[in-house]
Structure formats: C-alpha cells, structure tokens
Amino acid sequence: MEGEWHHFHYTVAVAIFMGASFAIALIFRRQKMSKLPPGNLGWCPFLGRTLGFVNPHPSTSNGHFLDQNIIKYGKIFRSHLFGHRTIVSCDQEFNNFVLQNEDRFFVSSYPANIPGILGRLTLLVATGTVHKRLRAVALSLFAAIRNEQQTFLDDLQNCALLLVKSWKNTETIIFCNEARKYTFTVIVKEILSLKADDPETSMILENFLTFMKGLCSIPIKLPGTAYEMAIQVPFNPKPDLELSR
Known part of the structure; x- marks a missing residue:
C-alpha cells in the first residue's frame, strides 16, 4: 500500500x-511572438499560405493575398511561405532600410527551391566575398561580349523581325510569352551565337521554361513535380556549343 x-x-x-x-x-513563446508583426501562419505546417501567395494575378495589382493581408494586418505582416515562417513587407521605407543594410543587419536568403535548383554557389544565392567574385566574372563576360559585338543593334532587329514573322496566320498572340521568347533569343544569340530558328534554341527555351516553373513551385522532390523536373533540366544542351569569343 x-x-x-x-x-x-x-x-x-x-x-x-x-x-x-x-x-x-x-x-x-507568446512573449516572443508578441514582438513579431501580426499575421496568419495557415493551417498546414508545410504549405502554410504558399498556395495563396503563388496564386496568379494581374501584373497591375498586388494580388488577393497581399491585398487581404494588408487590409487585415497592415503593410508588414507574418506568414508561412515555402515551408518557412516569413515576415512579408509591403512598406517602402522598411524595404529600403533592409536593402541598404544588407550584410550588416540582414542576410540574403531564398526559399529552399531556389538554392535547391540553382545551387548555393550561384550569383543569385551566394553572399559576401563569393558573390562579389561571381559578380565580377559575370560583368567581365558581358563587357567582353558587348565590346566585341559591334552589330548588337542589328541582332536586336533581326530577332524582332523573325519573331514578328512567326506571328503570320496566328489568330491569338500571348504578349508575355512573346516578350519572354524575344528576350531569350537575344540572350542566346549574344552568348551562344545561336539563331532564333536553330533547333538548339527551341530546346534551351523549353528547358528554361521548365526551370522557371520549378523556381516558382513548392520544393517537393517527387517524380513529376515541377521542382523535380527543374532539377533534372540539362544545362549543357550539346557538347559542341561554346560561348561566343
């Protein structure tokens, strides 16, 4: 007993x-959370409010997600995006403060899908000394191309004419797609010396679009998902392709 x-x-x-x-x-936890802006983390620990954030909207508006949160919580609010708790700022003065104090009070960071696809040693993701070195290499490359390409304006015109010519017998033209295609063909022409009607150009463009869909997706590494397909995109279309010299 x-x-x-x-x-x-x-x-x-x-x-x-x-x-x-x-x-x-x-x-x-409540005391710690009380120091953060108000907001809503969503009901799902992984998805959070990502689906509402990536929902398409006209480029002339902020979108339903931002508008509703600004009305409810203000221009700076707390959310849960791409698998992480996030502070979203739509305040111009605060955003300027963040950008002006990068590497001092703030460190650049991106959702997991971006470094997962691009890698951590890329110009967009790298920070500090590594970023400065990569930026110097990129600027020297484009400076060399610009100095040696005396017919740059002619290339712009030829790419534009070829694009307009492809619109013949086309009933509907989606402007954003055509603008993206034009910009891409100019870049490929200047860097890889490929013409807009070359088969390699079409293949690289298709891979690029798959790549971009992965950057805007939820980082779920499963077969058939946009993230997994973007990781598998080949960046060396053919061994015989070389940079312009």
Whole structure:
C-alpha cells in the first residue's frame, strides 16, 4: 500500500512538472511572438499560405493575398511561405532600410527551391566575398561580349523581325510569352551565337521554361513535380556549343 502511494505521488509530481514546463514554454513563446508583426501562419505546417501567395494575378495589382493581408494586418505582416515562417513587407521605407543594410543587419536568403535548383554557389544565392567574385566574372563576360559585338543593334532587329514573322496566320498572340521568347533569343544569340530558328534554341527555351516553373513551385522532390523536373533540366544542351569569343 505504501509503495502504491509513493508511486502515486511520483506520478503527480511528474505531471505537475510537465504541466509547468508546458505553461512556461507557452508563455515564453507568446512573449516572443508578441514582438513579431501580426499575421496568419495557415493551417498546414508545410504549405502554410504558399498556395495563396503563388496564386496568379494581374501584373497591375498586388494580388488577393497581399491585398487581404494588408487590409487585415497592415503593410508588414507574418506568414508561412515555402515551408518557412516569413515576415512579408509591403512598406517602402522598411524595404529600403533592409536593402541598404544588407550584410550588416540582414542576410540574403531564398526559399529552399531556389538554392535547391540553382545551387548555393550561384550569383543569385551566394553572399559576401563569393558573390562579389561571381559578380565580377559575370560583368567581365558581358563587357567582353558587348565590346566585341559591334552589330548588337542589328541582332536586336533581326530577332524582332523573325519573331514578328512567326506571328503570320496566328489568330491569338500571348504578349508575355512573346516578350519572354524575344528576350531569350537575344540572350542566346549574344552568348551562344545561336539563331532564333536553330533547333538548339527551341530546346534551351523549353528547358528554361521548365526551370522557371520549378523556381516558382513548392520544393517537393517527387517524380513529376515541377521542382523535380527543374532539377533534372540539362544545362549543357550539346557538347559542341561554346560561348561566343
């Protein structure tokens, strides 16, 4: 009987300790969260509110996600995007403060799908000294191309004429797709010396579009998902392709 009573006291003590620990943790979390902007993290721990954030909207508007959150919580609010808790800022002054103090008070970071596809040693993702070195290499490359390409304006015109020519007998033209295609063909012409009607150009464009869909997707590495397909995109279309010299 005495042993059972001792066991009961032990159980009660453990329950009180666990309850007190939970209460302290809850209070500490609330105090910590109270320092953050108001917002809504969504109901799903992984998805959060990502689906609402990536929902398409006209380029002339902020979109339903931002408009509704700004009305409810203000220009700076808390959310859960791409698998991470996120502070979203639509305040111009605060955004300028962040950009002006990068690498001082703030460190650049991107959703997991971007470094997962691009890699961490790329110009967009790298920071600090590595970013400066990569930027110098990229600028020197484009400077060399610009100096040696005396017919740059002619290339722009030829790409535009070929694009307009392809519209013949076309009933509907989606402007954003055509603008993307024009910009891409100019870049490929200047860097890889490929023409707009070359088969390699079409293949690279198709891979590029797959790549871009992956950058705007949820980082789920499963067969058939946009993220997985973007990771598998080949960036060396043919071994005989060389940079323009």
